[in-house]
Amino acid sequence: MSPVLAQASGGIRWSWIGDNLDDIWEATVEHLWLTGIAMVVGFAIAMVLSVLAIRYRRLYGPITATTGVIFTIPSFALFFVLAPFTGLTVLTAEIGLVLYTLLVLVRNTVAGLDGVPEDVKEAARGMGYTRNRLFLEIELPLALPVIIAGLRIATVTTVGLVTITALITFGGLGRFILDGLQQNLFVPKLVVGAVGPTVLALVLDGALLLVQRALTPWSRRAAA
Amino acid sequence: MTDPMIRLDGATKTFPGTSTPAVDALSLEVPTGEIVVFVGPSGCGKTTTLKMINRIIEPTGGTITVDGVDVRDREPHLLRRDIGYVIQQIGLFPHRTIAQNVATVPRLLGWDEDRTRARVDELLVTMGLDEELGARYPAELSGGQRQRVGVARALAADPPVLLMDEPFGAVDPIVRGRLQVELLDLQARLRKTIVFVTHDIDEAIHLGDRIAILNVGGHLEQYAPPEDILREPATPFVEEFLGPERGLKRLALRTVADLGELGLGNCVQADASVEEAAQVAAEHQERWIGILDGDRLRGWAWVSDLDGARRAGDVETSLFRVALSAEDTLRAALDGLVRSRTGVAVVLGPDQRYDGMITLARLNQAMVS
Ligand SMILES: Nc1ncnc2c1ncn2[C@@H]1O[C@H](COP(=O)(O)OP(=O)(O)OP(=O)(O)O)[C@@H](O)[C@H]1O
Ligand SMILES: [Mg+2]
Numbered sequence: 352m353s354p355v356l357a358q359a360s361g362g363i364r365w366s367w368i369g370d371n372l373d374d375i376w377e378a379t380v381e382h383l384w385l386t387g388i389a390m391v392v393g394f395a396i397a398m399v400l401s402v403l404a405i406r407y408r409r410l411y412g413p414i415t416a417t418t419g420v421i422f423t424i425p426s427f428a429l430f431f432v433l434a435p436f437t438g439l440t441v442l443t444a445e446i447g448l449v450l451y452t453l454l455v456l457v458r459n460t461v462a463g464l465d466g467v468p469e470d471v472k473e474a475a476r477g478m479g480y481t482r483n484r485l486f487l488e489i490e491l492p493l494a495l496p497v498i499i500a501g502l503r504i505a506t507v508t509t510v511g512l513v514t515i516t517a518l519i520t521f522g523g524l525g526r527f528i529l530d531g532l533q534q535n536l537f538v539p540k541l542v543v544g545a546v547g548p549t550v551l552a553l554v555l556d557g558a559l560l561l562v563q564r565a566l567t568p569w570s571r572r573a574a575a
Numbered sequence: 576m577t578d579p580m581i582r583l584d585g586a587t588k589t590f591p592g593t594s595t596p597a598v599d600a601l602s603l604e605v606p607t608g609e610i611v612v613f614v615g616p617s618g619c620g621k622t623t624t625l626k627m628i629n630r631i632i633e634p635t636g637g638t639i640t641v642d643g644v645d646v647r648d649r650e651p652h653l654l655r656r657d658i659g660y661v662i663q664q665i666g667l668f669p670h671r672t673i674a675q676n677v678a679t680v681p682r683l684l685g686w687d688e689d690r691t692r693a694r695v696d697e698l699l700v701t702m703g704l705d706e707e708l709g710a711r712y713p714a715e716l717s718g719g720q721r722q723r724v725g726v727a728r729a730l731a732a733d734p735p736v737l738l739m740d741e742p743f744g745a746v747d748p749i750v751r752g753r754l755q756v757e758l759l760d761l762q763a764r765l766r767k768t769i770v771f772v773t774h775d776i777d778e779a780i781h782l783g784d785r786i787a788i789l790n791v792g793g794h795l796e797q798y799a800p801p802e803d804i805l806r807e808p809a810t811p812f813v814e815e816f817l818g819p820e821r822g823l824k825r826l827a828l829r830t831v832a833d834l835g836e837l838g839l840g841n842c843v844q845a846d847a848s849v850e851e852a853a854q855v856a857a858e859h860q861e862r863w864i865g866i867l868d869g870d871r872l873r874g875w876a877w878v879s880d881l882d883g884a885r886r887a888g889d890v891e892t893s894l895f896r897v898a899l900s901a902e903d904t905l906r907a908a909l910d911g912l913v914r915s916r917t918g919v920a921v922v923l924g925p926d927q928r929y930d931g932m933i934t935l936a937r938l939n940q941a942m943v944s
Contacts, residue, residue: 468664468666468669470662470666471668471669472666473631474662474666474667474668475666475679477631477655477738478655478680478683478728478729479654479656479680480683481652492670493668493669493670569669569670569712569714
């Protein structure tokens, strides 16, 4: 252990956490909201893009290329590019967050839909499914395991990014890190700001896994 | 003759970006209630033709009617709900249980719950599937069971027409043989109009009321009942496609019952005199004689062994090792005949009753007539 940390830990006021549970809870809920909005909007946009990419194959290249490029922009840079237009607002943060979800969500949704076996689709068409019913009742359910896998990755990523958008919005659990840094490395705040999102990410990931199991009982039994 | 259920009139398909048609002006009629088998080498256009009937593939020329209606006059998805469709890969819905899979078309047609459930139960029984399989997912079934579910699903809304594209192509030969027999049993009861695609000529001969032999480009080489095709192949292509052993394949189309009354054959009752036995054997130009106890066949003995005995039944007999029944094919009869030491195949009826014996001469006579 380094001398600095050893010294610091001597005087850590862990009781701060117990005294500020209300604050922490509020920040957690805020964190969830920021994550949730980004996921819902991102998922909706990704679905539209994926369906477009599947129906019009020409679009697949441009769509994945664009979302791919966005994904490689460092998050700080992206937010600073957006800030002059939309200010240091929740909107700025959400635009960035949504953009970051797109690559994973589109790629997985397209892969999921592409993975639906051709013979299953042909049998469905041959029995008289219309295109829309085929999509909703056959293709979408069969793509679900892969789509939800994408949602899990995107959710975990977003929970982490929301910690960073505290720089812009000063909302969510990330603000404790900012506070802690300003108050001369006030350790309890740093810990809450760092551990909180991690726990949150794990919980959401687990929840989505349960959702997937509930929605696709056939895929687990098939693997067994 | 009643109107044909399906009529192709100059049906043509030229795929985009290709110059020669995959199917070029194919005309044929599929009679109501018959099984017509499309057979031919890979790429000759069997699947393309089949899929033009339910408009999975849109024809680029000619007319196709089903039950007197031009298929182009119907919405494709509505047309397809009236036509059962089975493909080689089956294409069961992995996320739906077997019962739900079978209920597919009834659901699309908007049947109520009770009627659908009753129909599903009925079909599982019809296809020889255990009731408990209904709650399983397709991945939890064997290949043969899945194939049966595929057929059950196609039959669900009781369509008059069934299109089957190599439906038994993916299962092993033993299961395939069983499924073929089941299909014929089913057809005997349901009298559907079935178009069946295969590239296995033996399957075609076994199943088809008529066989359409196609050449590249969907060119119809011969369209006739299997018996006629085997007896008189219309073209060298057909002859070659039928392969060797055409005679044996014809034998496989007929049964022992088709031979009619067989007569007693080279046999005498056990209490017949030795002289009588020797005389019967001589008439049949055989050196052995069959010994009967009433309507049971005891076995056979060498005529030379009868010397010194009083009655034909006094000597020790050998058993006929191969026994046929009325529903065995003549091909099986020939096989039995070749394998037996006496050069005849014995036919037994119910309760082992002796019904007569088949000789090579008798088989020959049946095939030339
Ligand atoms: N979608 C398509 N686009 C272009 N050509 C096609 C298409 N589908 C089939 N063909 C061509 O049309 C011809 C007939 O194909 P089809 O699938 O009907 O053959 P098949 O008789 O069913 O053969 P197999 O026994 O191998 O199944 C082939 O030459 C094939 O390459
Ligand atoms: Mg084919």
